[in-house]
Structure formats: structure tokens, C-alpha cells
Amino acid sequence: MLITCPYCGPRDVIEFTYQGDGNRERPQPASQDLDAWNAYVYDRLNPAGDHNEIWQHSGGCRAHLRVVRNTLTHEILSTAFARGGHKSAGHKAGGHQ
Amino acid sequence: MVERQLPERQLPERLSPLEPVYHPGSHGNFEHGVDVILSETRPGSILQLAAWPGEEKRLMSGIYKVTGLALPDGAGGGVVNGAKAAFGFAPGKFTVVDEAEGLASAFTGLITPSIGTITDLSHGRTAIRISGPKAEWVMAKLFAIDFALPAFPLGAGRSTNHHDVFAQIQRTGGDQFDIYVFRSFARSFWKALCHASEEVGYEVH
Numbered sequence: 001m002l003i004t005c006p007y008c009g010p011r012d013v014i015e016f017t018y019q020g021d022g023n024r025e026r027p028q029p030a031s032q033d034l035d036a037w038n039a040y041v042y043d044r045l046n047p048a049g050d051h052n053e054i055w056q057h058s059g060g061c062r063a064h065l066r067v068v069r070n071t072l073t074h075e076i077l078s079t080a081f082a083r084g085g086h087k088s089a090g091h092k093a094g095g096h097q
Numbered sequence: 098m099v100e101r102q103l104p105e106r107q108l109p110e111r112l113s114p115l116e117p118v119y120h121p122g123s124h125g126n127f128e129h130g131v132d133v134i135l136s137e138t139r140p141g142s143i144l145q146l147a148a149w150p151g152e153e154k155r156l157m158s159g160i161y162k163v164t165g166l167a168l169p170d171g172a173g174g175g176v177v178n179g180a181k182a183a184f185g186f187a188p189g190k191f192t193v194v195d196e197a198e199g200l201a202s203a204f205t206g207l208i209t210p211s212i213g214t215i216t217d218l219s220h221g222r223t224a225i226r227i228s229g230p231k232a233e234w235v236m237a238k239l240f241a242i243d244f245a246l247p248a249f250p251l252g253a254g255r256s257t258n259h260h261d262v263f264a265q266i267q268r269t270g271g272d273q274f275d276i277y278v279f280r281s282f283a284r285s286f287w288k289a290l291c292h293a294s295e296e297v298g299y300e301v302h
Binding site (some may be wrong): 079 | 150172173187188189233241242255256257258261263
């Protein structure tokens with residue numbers, strides 16, 4: 001599996017570290033909304049298909065990336081820097097939330 | 098009370114982590130010629146400069162003012178000029194190297210906290226040079242990146258790793274690469290590099 005880092009170009013997956021589901025919305029730190037915190041910690045879409053993910057190019061430029069990966073084929077559909085907080089590819093993969 | 102006289106201040110001797118395994122001479126399959134030359138370049142200064150987002154151009158102009166090295170735009174862009182070298186290794190981050198010691202102090206006052214940070218890694222990294230007609234071949238055995246000249250132009254830098262040993266690589270010649278590895282992993286990496294070079298015949302300078 002190759003992931004194309006926006007800075008370094010295509011690299012083997014071994015250089016990257018998975019940082020979790022990219023669909024999570026972290027509540028404000030002061031939030032006491034237990035449902036929101038529960039959803040942030042536990043609720044996952046687990047889709048069979050395109051999935052928003054956060055990866056870090058830990059064995060390269062160390063940038064955090066937003067990656068859309070197909071969980072069935074492992075095809076990488078898009079990559080972008082996570083900085084800025086925008087969802088990669090401008091769409092939310094993985095169906096409804 | 099007699100004042101104790103301080104001994105004359107002496108600069109500490111620089112020790113190489115490669116010393117026990119650094120054997121100058123020809124090695125491996127060199128009967129038909131030596132196809133790569135390995136050496137430790139031992140630069141006096143290895144710095145990491147990082148710009149805050151949006152401050153990259155000011156940092157790059159600071160590097161130019163101090164070193165005279167004009168960094169090109171673009172990911173992994175770099176430049177080599179005699180004793181000095183610089184390259185981008187991550188977004189807004191640059192490695193700057195000088196044969197002379199004391200480069201960090203030259204940046205102090207120029208790279209202000211509003212622009213970014215300076216980290217002196219001179220004692221934390223070991224610089225290894227590989228050159229020769231088979232340098233690309235040997236490097237390709239260790240690192241899963243494209244070492245061909247069009248993909249990895251002269252002066253450019255790359256961040257990658259070999260068996261979890263993080264490495265920064267700069268192309269400093271048509272068939273020459275400088276590799277910066279953590280000092281604590283340098284001996285292990287050097288041995289791996291020597292083993293990888295055996296088949297083509299290598300010389301340690």
C-alpha cells in the first residue's frame with residue numbers, strides 16, 4: 001500500500017502511523033455533554049468502503065494527513081495536510097454520521 | 098587561602114560513534130574495482146530550522162543571509178555550496194549544515210521567536226557520505242524511494258527511514274548522497290551500509 005504524502009510523494013505504508021478515524025468531532029474541552037464525549041470516544045462508522053482517516057507520516061516529514069482510504073480495496077483516494085482542519089477531498093467519506 | 102588555578106581551557110576532542118567499526122581501505126568485492134566510496138563527513142554544525150506557518154519565506158531569507166544558500170521553493174528543495182548545505186525535509190522545516198562549528202550562534206537574533214525555531218543537532222546527528230557510480234544502487238537497497246536524478250535532483254533532500262532508523266538524505270552530487278542519522282543509531286546504520294556495499298566493492302575514506 002502506497003500513500004502519497006503531499007510533501008514527500010508516494011511512500012510505503014510502513015513509513016506512516018494510523019492516527020484514527022478522521023470523522024470524529026472532538027467536543028470543546030469544557031463540554032459536559034456526555035453523549036458528545038461518548039460519541040467522540042466510541043462511535044465509529046466502520047464503513048465497508050471510503051473512509052476518512054488521520055495518518056501521520058511518522059517515518060518521513062512527520063506531517064499529519066487526512067487520508068481517504070477504501071477499507072475494501074485499500075485504495076488511497078486522496079491525501080491532504082490535516083493542518084487547517086478541513087476534511088480531505090472536500091467530502092465526507094464513509095456515509096452518514 | 099591560595100586561589101586555585103584553573104587549568105587552561107581545552108576544547109573537547111570530537112569522537113565519532115563509528116570509530117570502532119570505521120576501517121579505511123577497500124572492502125567487499127573490489128577485485129573488479131571500487132564502485133562506492135563511504136565516508137563520515139563530520140560537519141561542525143548541523144541545524145534544524147523550523148518556521149511557523151506563513152513564516153517560511155522569512156526563514157528562508159534568514160538562511161540566505163547567514164549562509165548565502167538560496168533555497169528553491171518546493172517540497173524537499175535544497176542547495177549545496179562547498180562547505181555549506183541546506184534542504185527542506187518537512188513542511189516549513191530545513192536542515193542547514195556547515196563544515197565549521199558555531200552556525201547556530203550566527204542565526205541567533207536573525208531567526209526571532211516570531212519567525213521560528215533553531216535546534217542545534219550538531220552532536221545529535223552523524224553525517225555519512227556515499228559516492229560513486231553505484232551509489233544510487235546501494236541506496237535503493239536500503240530506502241524505498243526513487244534515487245534517479247530526475248526524481249531526486251541535485252541539492253534536494255528527503256526524509257525517510259531504514260528499519261525504523263530515521264534518515265535525512267541530501268543529493269550532494271550526481272552520484273553522491275549525504276545521509277544524516279541519529280548519532281545513537283549511526284554505528285548500526287554504518288554497518289548496514291557497509292554490508293549493502295559489499296557486492297559492488299567499497300572503499301572507506
